Amino acid sequence: MVCPRCIMTVESVLNSLNIPFTRVSLGEVEVPAKPTEAERERIERGLQKVGFELIETRVNKIIEDIKQALIEYLYLGMDAQNTKLSTFITKKNPYDYSYLSDLFSSIEGRTIEQFFILQRIEKVKELLVYDQLSLTEISYQTGFSSVHHLSSQFKKVTGLTPSHFRKIGAAKRKSLDNI
Known part of the structure; x- marks a missing residue:
């Protein structure tokens, strides 16, 4: 999810499936209890219908968190110039930048900078x-x-x-x- 419309779309999907949630933010959904396997499959299908995917693995979550940080940094424009991109990313993701960079490159097939x-x-x-x-x-x-x-x-x-x-x-x- 990369915009407020995405958040509204995910909320709408969850509401239409009668899946309770406490919060939807960019890239994350907080639910009061772990969904059953049947609920998880319904959520996955509902999200796929609107062009989203369910991300559950730790590595995929880290990649999505990096992408979210990049989008936030982009929207700061010149206001972000006093903070290096690598510093901004590591503030948002509590890992060493070289680890994040290597992980991102191996999964995405391009560097964070690209x-x-x-x-x-x-x-x-x-x-x-x-x-x-x-x-x-x-x-x-x-x-x-x-x-x-x-x-x-x-x-x-x-x-x-x-x-x-x-x-x-x-x-x-x-x-x-x-x-």
């Missing part, structure tokens, strides 16, 4: 499609040090300049949770 760059570029695409901010404002909001840095990263990932992408629009976007 994944983060893809997240940033998708956020840039979203802001370009909305066409309400200048490239300078977009670069600030997404944590790039300059428009030039944003443009070079954007072109490296997409093969297009931000200006050209703005012209062709939403057809080239992916949702952040599908990266």
Whole structure:
């Protein structure tokens, strides 16, 4: 789950299945009692219908926690620049960064930094499609040090300049949770 709409969707699924819960937050659901195997299967099927998956293993939970930390960091924009990405991740996940980095790479097939760059570029695409901010404002909001840095990263990932992408629009976007 990567947004408030995701939380509402999961709450709706749980309510429709009559599964009691105490809290739903990004990436987590708190239930008052351990679900039975039948309830777990119903939850899993219900979540799959709306494009989510049930994550139960410790490793998968750590990977999801890293992704959530990356999304939080991204939404901080330039405000996050006083904190290194690795420091931010280890504050959110109580493990050594090298362990988290190796684990993430082995499961995802790309580094944390590569994944983060893809997240940033998708956020840039979203802001370009909305066409309400200048490239300078977009670069600030997404944590790039300059428009030039944003443009070079954007072109490296997409093969297009931000200006050209703005012209062709939403057809080239992916949702952040599908990266």
